[in-house]
Amino acid sequence: xNTSWSxxxxxxxxxxxxxxxxxLAGFAHRGEVEVVHRSFELDPRSPHQARPxxxxxxxxxxIGLEQAEAAEQRIADNARAEGLxxxxxxxxxxxxxxxxxxxxxxxxxxxxxxxxxxxxxxxFAEEASAFAPGRLVELAVEAGLDGERAxxxxxxxxxxxxxxxxxxxxxSAMGATGVPFFVFDRRLGVxxxxxxxxxxxxxxxxWESRTVLTLVGGDGAGENGGEAGNxxxxxxxxGCAVPRR
Amino acid sequence: xNTSWSxxxxxxxxxxxxxxxxxLAGFAHRGEVEVVHRSFELDPRSPHQARPxxxxxxxxxxIGLEQAEAAEQRIADNARAEGLxxxxxxxxxxxxxxxxxxxxxxxxxxxxxxxxxxxxxxxFAEEASAFAPGRLVELAVEAGLDGERAxxxxxxxxxxxxxxxxxxxxxSAMGATGVPFFVFDRRLGVxxxxxxxxxxxxxxxxWESRTVLTLVGGDGAGENGGEAGNxxxxxxxxGCAVPRR
Numbered sequence: 001x002n003t004s005w006s007x008x009x010x011x012x013x014x015x016x017x018x019x020x021x022x023x024l025a026g027f028a029h030r031g032e033v034e035v036v037h038r039s040f041e042l043d044p045r046s047p048h049q050a051r052p053x054x055x056x057x058x059x060x061x062x063i064g065l066e067q068a069e070a071a072e073q074r075i076a077d078n079a080r081a082e083g084l085x086x087x088x089x090x091x092x093x094x095x096x097x098x099x100x101x102x103x104x105x106x107x108x109x110x111x112x113x114x115x116x117x118x119x120x121x122x123x124f125a126e127e128a129s130a131f132a133p134g135r136l137v138e139l140a141v142e143a144g145l146d147g148e149r150a151x152x153x154x155x156x157x158x159x160x161x162x163x164x165x166x167x168x169x170x171x172s173a174m175g176a177t178g179v180p181f182f183v184f185d186r187r188l189g190v191x192x193x194x195x196x197x198x199x200x201x202x203x204x205x206x207w208e209s210r211t212v213l214t215l216v217g218g219d220g221a222g223e224n225g226g227e228a229g230n231x232x233x234x235x236x237x238x239g240c241a242v243p244r245r
Numbered sequence: 246x247n248t249s250w251s252x253x254x255x256x257x258x259x260x261x262x263x264x265x266x267x268x269l270a271g272f273a274h275r276g277e278v279e280v281v282h283r284s285f286e287l288d289p290r291s292p293h294q295a296r297p298x299x300x301x302x303x304x305x306x307x308i309g310l311e312q313a314e315a316a317e318q319r320i321a322d323n324a325r326a327e328g329l330x331x332x333x334x335x336x337x338x339x340x341x342x343x344x345x346x347x348x349x350x351x352x353x354x355x356x357x358x359x360x361x362x363x364x365x366x367x368x369f370a371e372e373a374s375a376f377a378p379g380r381l382v383e384l385a386v387e388a389g390l391d392g393e394r395a396x397x398x399x400x401x402x403x404x405x406x407x408x409x410x411x412x413x414x415x416x417s418a419m420g421a422t423g424v425p426f427f428v429f430d431r432r433l434g435v436x437x438x439x440x441x442x443x444x445x446x447x448x449x450x451x452w453e454s455r456t457v458l459t460l461v462g463g464d465g466a467g468e469n470g471g472e473a474g475n476x477x478x479x480x481x482x483x484g485c486a487v488p489r490r
Contacts, residue, residue, distance in 0.1 A: 010480040042480050060484040075485065078478075108349075110407050162355050174458055178481030186431065189458040192477020192486070198462030205461060213419055213434040216450060217443030232437020233323075235255040235287050236423030239305040240320065241437070 002033055002203075005040040005171045005181040008096045008130070011075045011086075014120045016180035016193030018082040023199030029207055037107075037116055038167040039100035040179045050094035050131035078193075085125035094131040097164065102140055104160035105153045115143035185210065247278055247448075250285040250416045250426040253341045253375070256320045256331075259365045261425035261438030263327040268444035274452055282352075282361055283412040284345035285424045295339040295376035323438075330370035339376040342409065347385055349405035350398045360388035430455065 004020065006013035024030050058068035069089075076086040099119055106115040118139045122130035129135070140150035153159045171181060174189070182190040182199070184206035190198060217232060233241035249265065251258035269275050303313035314334075321331040344364055351360040363384045367375035374380070385395035398404045416426060419434070427435040427444070429451035435443060462477065478486040 007480065010485065012477075012479045012485055016477070016479070042482060057484065104353075108405060108408055109403075158354075160353060163353060178479045180479060183458065184461075187456045187459060189460045190462055190477065191460060192479035194462045194477035198477070202461040211432045213428065214432060215434045215436060216429075216447040217435055217439045232257075232261070232435065232439040232443070234257045234261070234423040234425060234437035235252065237287060239302065240255065240257055 001036060001185055002206075003036045003038055003183045003186075005038045005167065005176055006179045007040050007042045008099045008119045008123050009042055009046075009093045010179050011079065011124060012193040013180040014084060014124050015075075015079050015082055016182075017120070018079075018084055019193060019196045020180075020182060020199045022082075023196040023203060027200065027203045027207075029203075033203065035113075037103065037112055038171065039103065039164045040168055040171050040176070040181070041096055041100065041164075042179065044095075044097065046093070046095045048095045048098075048131075050092040050129050053091045053093050054089075056093060079124065085121070087125060087127055090127065091124065092129050092131060097161075098136060098154055099130075100164040100167075101160040102136055102150065102153060104163040105150065106140065106143055106145055109145060111143045111145055115140060115145070118143050246281060246430055247451075248281045248283055248428045248431075250283045250412065250421055251424045252285050252287045253344050253364045253368050254287055254291075254338045255424050256324065256369060257438040258425040259329060259369050260320075260324050260327055261427075262365070263324075263329055264438060264441045265427060265444045267327075268441040268448060272445065272448045272452075274448075278448065280358075282348065282357055283416065284348065284409045285413055285416050285421070285426070286341055286345065286409075287424065289340075289342065291338070291340045293340045293343075293376075295337040295374050298336045298338050299334075301338060324369065330366070332370060332372055335372065336369065337374050337376060342406075343381060343399055344375075345409040345412075346405040347381055347395065347398060349408040350395065351385065351388055351390055354390060356388045356390055360385060360390070363388050 002020070002024075004017070006017065024033060024035070027033065054065060054068045054072055057063070057071055058065050061068070061071075063071075072091070076088075079086040103112055103115055103119075106112040119130065122128075122135065122139055130139075137147055137150045137154060141147045171179075174181075174183060176191070178191070180191075180193060182202070184190070184202050187209070188202050188206050190202050235241070247265070247269075249262070251262065269278060269280070272278065299310060299313045299317055302308070302316055303310050306313070306316075308316075317336070321333075324331040348357055348360055348364070351357040364375060367373075367380065367384055375384075382392055382395045382399060386392045416424075419426075419428060421436070423436070425436075425438060427447070429435070429447050432454070433447050433451050435447050480486070
């Protein structure tokens with residue numbers, strides 16, 4: 001299983017995802033790799049009102065607007081090198097909590113992967129703001145979700161909020177301070193948008209050291225007719241174990 | 246992390262959960278053990294109309310009603326030995342899919358553990374049927390959930406259905422054919438309502454062999470200012486890595 005934490009506001013997540021997927025596409029056992037998306041807000045306190053990204057970069061690094069513009073363009077070059085569309089200019093950023101909540105709603109309906117791709121596209125590949133009012137519900141519908149239900153999720157600030165916070169707590173517990181952050185089988189980590197070759201190496205290493213479940217207990221003392229086996233009483237399709245007298 | 250699969254129709258799940266919890270209560274690192282409930286229907290094709298359990302046992306094992314009654318009483322004795330209330334007679338069973346869907350709804354609101362206990366109590370410790378119309382929503386409210394939303398979940402047959410099926414697919418992939426089925430850190434399995442001592446052994450073994458995340462890649466080639474570290478470009482609270490020219 002590959003679990004990856006990312007934020008919609010993170011261009012390296014957009015790029016890293018493409019690199020990981022390229023590695024996965026070339027991996028022999030790709031059919032047996034479960035891919036799970038987890039939420040991570042880079043800045044939980046950022047305002048909901050969208051702001052242009054270039055001035056934000058300038059302010060964060062204490063550099064001029066031209067340098068910030070150049071930094072954004074170099075990220076765009078990296079994206080395009082990966083075959084990803086990237087806006088020429090004018091990308092904005094805002095609080096992504098609602099997007100993460102919606103991704104959890106989408107997960108329940110098997111539409112998370114579709115919505116995540118649409119959110120990245122809306123944020124990095126389209127001129128219009130991904131944070132414009134109504135846009136998130138539109139994207140949810142485009143991902144195959146029911147629009148009315150998506151609107152209700154958006155309106156209820158607590159809907160799926162706990163799921164987002166749990167994802168973030170898990171990432172913190174694993175030592176992640178930034179994204180993208182990939183974990184293979186809870187044992188191998190890849191931090192950042194590493195080259196596809198690194199993801200390939202991680203996939204191979206995880207596969208080679210994959211563990212088979214070891215059963216604990218079960219000394220054969222149980223002589224039940226249930227399906228659980230291993231000596232413990234349990235219930236199976238044919239009924240429950242009848243305990244010894 | 247401990248993940249356990251169970252069904253509300255499974256008395257050994259009710260008993261096994263108590264045994265596991267007794268082991269956990271005496272475990273030194275209990276504060277660091279995450280407990281996750283997963284769904285498993287023993288009989289996905291069983292009717293929604295509740296039926297008395299004793300005739301079902303008799304039919305499944307091809308035994309007389311008296312013998313079936315004795316089997317149910319022996320399970321009740323095991324439950325009481327664990328300090329659990331258990332109805333004297335008249336327990337029924339029905340399709341548990343809606344209960345599992347509601348448990349996933351409850352999980353989103355941090356109320357899953359509460360609802361699971363209430364469902365077991367309603368099914369095994371109370372004279373009234375846990376499957377009576379309206380009972381599931383009542384229990385959801387008792388667990389702290391919003392009654393109107395719970396009723397909507399119940400009415401929408403597809404709400405959380407995928408989540409239930411995913412749990413079952415994961416259990417099957419791990420080789421579970423019956424419940425309760427416990428997995429510690431995806432590596433150690435305990436099948437059936439084993440004695441508390443077995444759960445203690447599994448907790449200790451999982452703790453001793455717990456793995457720390459190993460980072461793959463990161464040869465230090467990246468000289469970015471991001472937070473991701475490990476050589477990969479990423480974004481952190483202070484901004485995103487600016488790629489090398």
